[in-house]
Amino acid sequence: MNIDDNIESKRSPQKRFSLLDRLQETVLWRSLFRSGYPSTDENRAMVMFNSFFLHIHPVKVKKNSLRISYTWGLGVISAYLFFLLTITGGILMFLYVPSVDQAYQDMQALETSVPFGMMLRNLHRWGAHLMVLVVFLHMCRVFYTGGYKTPREANWMLGVLLWVFTLLLSFSGYLLPYDQLSYWAITVATNIAAYTPILGDKARVFLLGSYDVGQPALQRFYALHIFLLPLVVIGLMGVHFWRVRKDGGLSAPLSETSGGSPESVDPRHSASPQTDEQTQLFPKIPSRTYGLMALVKRTGPMVEKGPDDTVFSWPHLMVMELLAMLSTTIFLLFVSLLANAPLRGWADPDITENPAKAPWYFSNLQEILLHMSPALSGIWIPVGVIIALMAVPYFERRQEDVGIWFASSKGREICVWSSVYTTIALIVLVLFDEYIGVRSLVSSPAIFPEWIIPLGTMGALMAILYAGIQRWQPNGREIALAFFTAFVTTYFVLTISGQFFRGIGLHLTPVWNLPPGGLTF
Amino acid sequence: MAAQSTTIPLPQGADLTRRDYLRLSLWGGLCIVTAESLAATVASLWPQVKAGGFGSVVTVGKAEDFPVGSVTSFPEARLYISRVESGFLALSRKCTHLGCVVPWQKDEPSLDKIASQGRFNCPCHGGMFDRYGQVVAGPPPRPLDIYPIKIEGGKILVDTGKTIVRVAYNPSQAVGV
Numbered sequence: 001m002n003i004d005d006n007i008e009s010k011r012s013p014q015k016r017f018s019l020l021d022r023l024q025e026t027v028l029w030r031s032l033f034r035s036g037y038p039s040t041d042e043n044r045a046m047v048m049f050n051s052f053f054l055h056i057h058p059v060k061v062k063k064n065s066l067r068i069s070y071t072w073g074l075g076v077i078s079a080y081l082f083f084l085l086t087i088t089g090g091i092l093m094f095l096y097v098p099s100v101d102q103a104y105q106d107m108q109a110l111e112t113s114v115p116f117g118m119m120l121r122n123l124h125r126w127g128a129h130l131m132v133l134v135v136f137l138h139m140c141r142v143f144y145t146g147g148y149k150t151p152r153e154a155n156w157m158l159g160v161l162l163w164v165f166t167l168l169l170s171f172s173g174y175l176l177p178y179d180q181l182s183y184w185a186i187t188v189a190t191n192i193a194a195y196t197p198i199l200g201d202k203a204r205v206f207l208l209g210s211y212d213v214g215q216p217a218l219q220r221f222y223a224l225h226i227f228l229l230p231l232v233v234i235g236l237m238g239v240h241f242w243r244v245r246k247d248g249g250l251s252a253p254l255s256e257t258s259g260g261s262p263e264s265v266d267p268r269h270s271a272s273p274q275t276d277e278q279t280q281l282f283p284k285i286p287s288r289t290y291g292l293m294a295l296v297k298r299t300g301p302m303v304e305k306g307p308d309d310t311v312f313s314w315p316h317l318m319v320m321e322l323l324a325m326l327s328t329t330i331f332l333l334f335v336s337l338l339a340n341a342p343l344r345g346w347a348d349p350d351i352t353e354n355p356a357k358a359p360w361y362f363s364n365l366q367e368i369l370l371h372m373s374p375a376l377s378g379i380w381i382p383v384g385v386i387i388a389l390m391a392v393p394y395f396e397r398r399q400e401d402v403g404i405w406f407a408s409s410k411g412r413e414i415c416v417w418s419s420v421y422t423t424i425a426l427i428v429l430v431l432f433d434e435y436i437g438v439r440s441l442v443s444s445p446a447i448f449p450e451w452i453i454p455l456g457t458m459g460a461l462m463a464i465l466y467a468g469i470q471r472w473q474p475n476g477r478e479i480a481l482a483f484f485t486a487f488v489t490t491y492f493v494l495t496i497s498g499q500f501f502r503g504i505g506l507h508l509t510p511v512w513n514l515p516p517g518g519l520t521f
Numbered sequence: 522m523a524a525q526s527t528t529i530p531l532p533q534g535a536d537l538t539r540r541d542y543l544r545l546s547l548w549g550g551l552c553i554v555t556a557e558s559l560a561a562t563v564a565s566l567w568p569q570v571k572a573g574g575f576g577s578v579v580t581v582g583k584a585e586d587f588p589v590g591s592v593t594s595f596p597e598a599r600l601y602i603s604r605v606e607s608g609f610l611a612l613s614r615k616c617t618h619l620g621c622v623v624p625w626q627k628d629e630p631s632l633d634k635i636a637s638q639g640r641f642n643c644p645c646h647g648g649m650f651d652r653y654g655q656v657v658a659g660p661p662p663r664p665l666d667i668y669p670i671k672i673e674g675g676k677i678l679v680d681t682g683k684t685i686v687r688v689a690y691n692p693s694q695a696v697g698v
C-alpha cells in the first residue's frame with residue numbers, strides 16, 4: 001500500500017503537478033482511458049471495467065488466487081507463451097515457404113543469413129516445448145488443488161481439450177522444417193492414424209493428402225499449424241478464461257470462500273430446494289454481504305471474512321501477471337541463447353535415421369508403441385486417458401478439500417506411494433520387455449502380445465494400486481489422487497526412458513551412450 | 522435418383538402443429554446444411570491421388586546376377602530383391618509396423634539359414650526381418666509386403682503397382698527361375 005500512498009501524495013496541492021498528471025487531465029487521455037491513473041480505489045475499479053484488455057480480470061481478487069504456491073502462475077504463463085508463439089510464428093511466416101523444395105532451405109537461411117533468424121527460430125521452437133510442459137503442469141496443479149470440482153467441471157473438460165490441442169499444435173509444427181526428424185516423426189504418427197477404427201488407412205491418406213509424406217502433407221500441416229489449430233485454441237482459451245470468471249474466480253479453500261458450508265459456494269447446488277418464486281429468481285446466498293446480481297457467481301466479500309480477504313486486481317494481480325510474463329521471457333531468452341533448435345539433414349524418403357525418435361513429449365507414446373499393438377498404444381490408450389481425465393470431476397465431487405494441495409496429509413502419503421509404486425513397476429516392465437521380451441515368450445496368436453498381455457498387465461497394476469492404498473482407507477478424492485499420480489508418473493517415467501534411454505534401433509541405451517542425434521526436441 | 526413421392530406416416534394420434542412443423546424444419550434444415558457443408562469440406566480436401574503413384578512394371582536385372590542369399594536394394598523402385606533358395610522375392614522396404622524404411626544390414630548376424638550374415642533392422646521401433654521378410658523380433662504385425670514378380674527371358678520384372686499383403690511366408694511366394 002505504500003506505493004499507492006506515494007502516488008496519492010503526488011496529487012496533494014502542496015506538490016507541483018507532474019507532466020503525467022497534466023496529461024491525465026487532457027481530453028485525449030480521458031477519451032482513451034476514461035479514468036485517471038488507478039491510484040484511488042475508484043480508479044482501480046474503473047480501469048478494470050473500462051479497459052478492453054483488462055476487463056477479463058475481476059476488479060478484486062481473492063488473496064488466495066495471488067499466492068504463488070497456489071497457481072504457480074501456470075495458466076497465465078501458458079496463455080503468455082501462446083501469445084509469444086503467435087508473434088514469433090507470425091514473423092516466421094514472412095520468412096518461410098511451405099514447399100518441400102524451399103522449406104528446408106528457408107530453415108538454413110534463418111540459421112545463417114537472416115539477422116536474428118536463429119534467435120527467432122529458437123524462441124518459437126523452445127517456446128512451443130515450454131508451452132507443452134507448462135500446460136501439462138497447469139493441469140497437474142488444477143488436479144492436485146481440486147480446482148476441477150463443482151462448479152468447474154466444464155472448465156476442466158475444456159482444459160483437457162486445450163492440452164490435446166496444444167500437443168497437436170506443437171506436433172503439426174514439427175513437420176514444417178522438413179528435415180529428417182520431421183519426415184519420419186510424421187510418417188510414424190500418420191501410420192498410427194491408419195489404425196483408426198472404421199476409417200483405417202483412409203484416415204492416414206486424408207491427413208497426408210497422399211500416400212506418403214510430401215508436398216500435400218506439408219501444405220496440410222502448414223494450414224493446420226498456422227491457421228486452423230490456433231483458431232481452435234484461441235476459441236477454447238477465450239471460453240476457458242470466461243468460465244474461470246463465471247465459475248466464481250479461482251478455486252480456493254472453503255475456509256477462504258465462505259463460512260465453511262459447501263452450499264454457500266454455489267447456490268445452485270444448495271441442499272435445500274428453493275420453493276417460492278422469489279428465491280428462484282434471486283437465490284439466497286447466505287454468505288454474501290453485497291453483490292449486485294446474486295445470480296452471478298463472483299468474487300464478493302464474505303460475511304464472516306469482510307472485504308479484507310480480497311484485494312484490488314490493480315495493482316496486485318497485474319504485478320503478479322507481469323512478473324510471470326517477465327520471468328518467462330527471461331527464461332526463454334536464456335534458453336534460446338544457450339541452445340539452438342535442431343535441424344537435421346534434408347528429409348530423405350529413402351533413409352530412415354537410426355534412431356528415429358519422436359519429439360520428447362511423444363516419447364512416452366513411442367515407448368508404449370514398443371510393447372503392444374499400435375492401435376492399442378497409439379489410439380485406444382490416448383483416447384482412454386483423455387476420456388478418463390474429462391470424466392474425473394463427474395465422479396469425484398467432494399467439496400471439502402477444494403483448494404488444498406493433495407487434499408490432506410493422507411492424500412500426500414498416497415501420492416508418494418503411488419508414484420514410487422508406479423515408477424518401480426514401469427522400470428521392471430521396461431527391463432523385462434527388453435531383456436526377456438513378452439513376444440519371445442508368447443508370440444502367437446498375435447493377440448496375446450499385442451492386446452491381452454498388455455491390457456491384462458495394466459489392469460493388474462491398477463488393481464494392485466487400488467488394493468495398495470486401501471490401508472489408508474481412502475475417500476473418493478484420495479483414490480482419484482492415487483490414479484492421477486500414477487498417470488503423471490507413467491507419463492514422466494516413460495518420457496524419460498523413451499527420450500534418454502533409447503538408442504540405435506530403440507534398444508535400451510544409457511543416456512551417456514546415445515548416438516549423435518539421440519535426443520529429439 | 523428417381524423422384525419418388527413419399528408420404529411420411531405420422532404415428533397414430535400424433536398431431537403436428539404448425540409451430541412444431543416450423544420448429545422441426547428450422548432445426549432439421551440447420552442440421553442438413555451443417556452436414557452438407559462438412560461433407561463438402563471433406564470432399565474438397567480428399568486427396569486426388571492413386572495408391573502407388575510410382576507403380577509401374579520395373580525391370581530390375583538379369584536373374585542370374587542375383588546369387589542365393591543376396592539382397593539387393595532398388596531405391597528408385599522402393600524395394601529389395603531377395604534371392605532365397607526357391608526363387609526371388611520383391612520385398613517392400615516399408616516396415617509393416619509404422620512405415621519406416623527398413624535398411625538391409627549386411628554385416629549383422631543373419632536371422633535365417635540361407636547365409637550367416639545380413640538382416641533387416643527397422644530403426645523406428647526395433648523390428649527385425651529375415652531374408653524372407655518374416656518378422657523375427659519387435660512390434661511389426663506381419664512380414665514385409667511383396668510385389669508380384671515375373672521372369673521373362675531371364676529378366677526379372679516387378680509390378681510395383683500391386684502390393685501383396687501376406688500374413689506369413691510360404692515358399693510359393695518366391696518366384697523360381
Ligand code: HEM
Nearest residue numbers: 071074075076078079139147155156159160162163250251
Ligand atoms: C492453452 C492452455 C491453457 C491456458 C492458456 C490456460 C489458462 C488458464 C488460466 C490463466 C487460469 C487461471 C488460473 C491459473 O493461472 O492457474 C486457468 C484456470 C483453470 N484451468 Fe487452465 N489453461 C490451459 C489449459 C488447461 C488444462 C490442460 C486444464 C486441465 C485439464 C485446465 C483447467 C483449468 C481449470 C479447471 C481452471 C480453474 C482452476 C481453479 O479455479 O483453481 N486448463 N487456466
Ligand code: FES
Nearest residue numbers: 616618619643648
Ligand atoms: S516402424 Fe518399423 S518397427 Fe515400427
